[in-house]
Amino acid sequence: FCGGQLTQESLGWLSEEKKKKIREINLSVIGQYVDYLVKEQGVKNIFVNGTTGEGLSLSTQERKQLAEEWVTKGKNKLDHVIIHVGALSLPEAKELAKHAAAIGASGIAGIAPFFFKPTNKDTLVAFLREVASEAPGIPFYYYHIPPLTGVKIRVEELLDGIKEQIPTFQGVKFSDTDLLDFAQCVKNNKEQFVLLYGVDEHLLSALAIGASGAVGSTYNYLGKKNNLMLEAFAKQDLALAQRYQFCTGEFLSFVFKLGFGVAQTKAVMTFTSGIPMGPPRLPLLSASVDFIEKAKAKMESLIV
Ligand SMILES: CC(=O)N[C@H](C=O)[C@@H](O)[C@H](O)[C@H](O)CO
Numbered sequence: 078f079c080g081g082q083l084t085q086e087s088l089g090w091l092s093e094e095k096k097k098k099i100r101e102i103n104l105s106v107i108g109q110y111v112d113y114l115v116k117e118q119g120v121k122n123i124f125v126n127g128t129t130g131e132g133l134s135l136s137t138q139e140r141k142q143l144a145e146e147w148v149t150k151g152k153n154k155l156d157h158v159i160i161h162v163g164a165l166s167l168p169e170a171k172e173l174a175k176h177a178a179a180i181g182a183s184g185i186a187g188i189a190p191f192f193f194k195p196t197n198k199d200t201l202v203a204f205l206r207e208v209a210s211e212a213p214g215i216p217f218y219y220y221h222i223p224p225l226t227g228v229k230i231r232v233e234e235l236l237d238g239i240k241e242q243i244p245t246f247q248g249v250k251f252s253d254t255d256l257l258d259f260a261q262c263v264k265n266n267k268e269q270f271v272l273l274y275g276v277d278e279h280l281l282s283a284l285a286i287g288a289s290g291a292v293g294s295t296y297n298y299l300g301k302k303n304n305l306m307l308e309a310f311a312k313q314d315l316a317l318a319q320r321y322q323f324c325t326g327e328f329l330s331f332v333f334k335l336g337f338g339v340a341q342t343k344a345v346m347t348f349t350s351g352i353p354m355g356p357p358r359l360p361l362l363s364a365s366v367d368f369i370e371k372a373k374a375k376m377e378s379l380i381v
């Protein structure tokens with residue numbers, strides 16, 4: 078999550094000073110957004126500065142400011158605030174990890190570096206271990222997102238023996254559709270790692286395989302429906318759980334055809350919550366007015 082004010086199309090008529098301002102992060106909406114997520118979506122666990130929050134497009138300073146604001150505004154309201162601290166530069170990732178621990182984050186997470194990439198498990202673990210060791214008092218999660226990092230090291234392999242290397246290792250945010258790899262993680266899970274699934278349109282399948290929970294962008298605006306899906310699944314009402322999963326699927330398959338990414342997610346979050354999420358940062362461009370109109374109509378038409 079990363080707040081701002083206006084869409085990029087409307088930048089044209091603004092003064093240079095105003096333009097500069099809306100390209101900056103807008104911390105002032107975070108408090109409101111915490112209340113919205115808790116009250117309207119039933120979401121009490123937050124993953125900050127990840128994909129949706131464009132964490133990798135922010136400066137270290139901005140990432141620290143956002144982390145502080147979420148931890149502060151989430152106090153006594155949120156259960157967990159996990160800060161994503163992954164970066165290409167190991168010193169930067171370490172600095173962010175240390176900072177997250179110092180401000181009282183509940184946990185940290187890290188992706189694999191994706192310019193110079195680890196080519197095997199050992200180098201990836203060595204990198205993550207240095208990051209995690211800067212925050213020895215809080216859990217560390219590996220953020221597996223091969224469609225974006227290009228790092229395809231299987232999680233099953235990564236988890237084998239990782240606790241000895243990284244004592245704070247607690248789990249994985251698994252944002253990939255390789256459900257065989259995910260199933261192997263569940264099956265071999267002697268350490269009771271938390272296995273969070275991150276492809277929202279496939280969550281029900283991952284639950285059937287044994288996911289512990291989920292982290293995803295759509296829970297910003299379909300959180301309530303997803304919670305009802307989790308409830309139905311827990312009660313073994315598969316037919317009802319499917320109806321909720323099909324609802325997320327109906328919306329996503331519609332917007333995928335229009336072109337859907339983080340910029341469009343922000344637009345959807347804005348019209349759903351009424352809180353301005355601001356434009357994305359280059360190289361992303363704001364969603365078009367046409368997209369917003371169509372996505373909004375689709376969202377309003379969703380029935381379970
Ligand atoms: C690539 C990406 O952004 N993945 C997100 C989580 O990691 C998901 O929440 C997706 O946005 C969502 O499943 C829609 O495809």
Ligand SMILES: CC(=O)C(=O)O
Nearest residue numbers: 127128129292293294
């Ligand atoms: C969607 C998600 O989990 C992220 O923004 O990283």
